[in-house]
Amino acid sequence: MSKINIIIADDHLMFLEGINTILSDMEEIGDVHLATEGNQVVRLLKQFEIGLIISDISMPKMDGIELLTEIKKKHSHVKIIMLSMLDNHRTVHKVIQKGADGFVPKFTSKEELQKAVRTVLGNEQYFSEVIKQRYMESVFERKKYSNIELSPREKEVLALLGEELTSKEISEKLFISVNTVETHRKNILLKTGSKTTTGAVKYAIESGLFD
Amino acid sequence: MSKINIIIADDHLMFLEGINTILSDMEEIGDVHLATEGNQVVRLLKQFEIGLIISDISMPKMDGIELLTEIKKKHSHVKIIMLSMLDNHRTVHKVIQKGADGFVPKFTSKEELQKAVRTVLGNEQYFSEVIKQRYMESVFERKKYSNIELSPREKEVLALLGEELTSKEISEKLFISVNTVETHRKNILLKTGSKTTTGAVKYAIESGLFD
DNA sequence: GAAAATATCACTATTTTCAGGGATAAGAAG
């Protein structure tokens, strides 16, 4: 069995070193390339023969979700395990839907990370227990509020609401009628399942809708 | 010069490994103890002769701020460098006020972390540039809103506002008058410098007031 | 080419929030 070359991507150097150390004693791994941005990963993929990517979700320039989308579109044979600080149901749902091969929270153990790598290299998916739980929650939540994705305009309005603007101020800023803003608000509350703007903004922050 | 024994504390194993790797080639460092909770650090301090602690801020059981307070009270000769994912001005202010010897964000370089360790071991303080900037902001913010600390009751009200309750509902839940709740609200807006409840809740989340 | 999603506008009525005053009592800190 030949060794597999991998890329580890994370914008935090210490994490990069940590993962590198944890994986360095695994026999099945060949060269290890490190990257601090999604862009770098894409470049490395062109230069080297890569079999597996282990990537954090939040990164500057090109984040983990974008990277994941890109990989699954253009380099579908390359496996990818996502790592995340957050394990909220929104993030989890996105990652699974985009087709990641594995998803492990950052507060995992050395053993679990190695297990995840081995499982994925064996052509199976690996998702931590916590992640699976969150995924069930996301499925459950989605049933309650059939469409949780906000439209670009709605996101724009929600962001301005977070900036403490009133409907009138928003209408002036976006050159639209107050009525329209109010309609967007109504739909935002509906889609996020909130009763108040405060709740919607809180939801947006916590579920990573803003970022 | 004798070697210094240190403790590294972080609830994320990968980070622990990363920092360990980064510091392992420094001559001035002796034994390295690892901990995943603040409690463990306190226990290790009793068992061993420790000169420096490098600790993350967010940890379960006893967080970095509590740990810092404890150390500076009972083991004031032990140096402590704080690490944090967040670099918002609230956190920075707290850490500096509590008397940390150093503060470095987690997205720093290997060189900077080593420099921080050397500086602190040389009996000087080390704060990253970003951190210093944030500290200035915190000082500036504080001037604008003389008292940014919310009282326990105000925090309670703010949390319930985040749960989408109206003033009336909060008054019923806390067995107080609606007028009282409104007064608390008014003071919360004043102290946080917000115009709306949404802004106050957002501020609370982002600045780590809720946690 | 039809169906679905998005973005736009309108009206009404009720509830809630915000801004502005002011007041009292208890306890901590100096």
Next chain:
DNA sequence: CTTCTTATCCCTGAAAATAGTGATATTTTC
């Protein structure tokens, strides 16, 4: 003993948000 902080309460009026319903034009998607 006085000052500060906290927690409590009260009132008013204007502004804003929410709930309910309905409608139209433009994209996007299938």
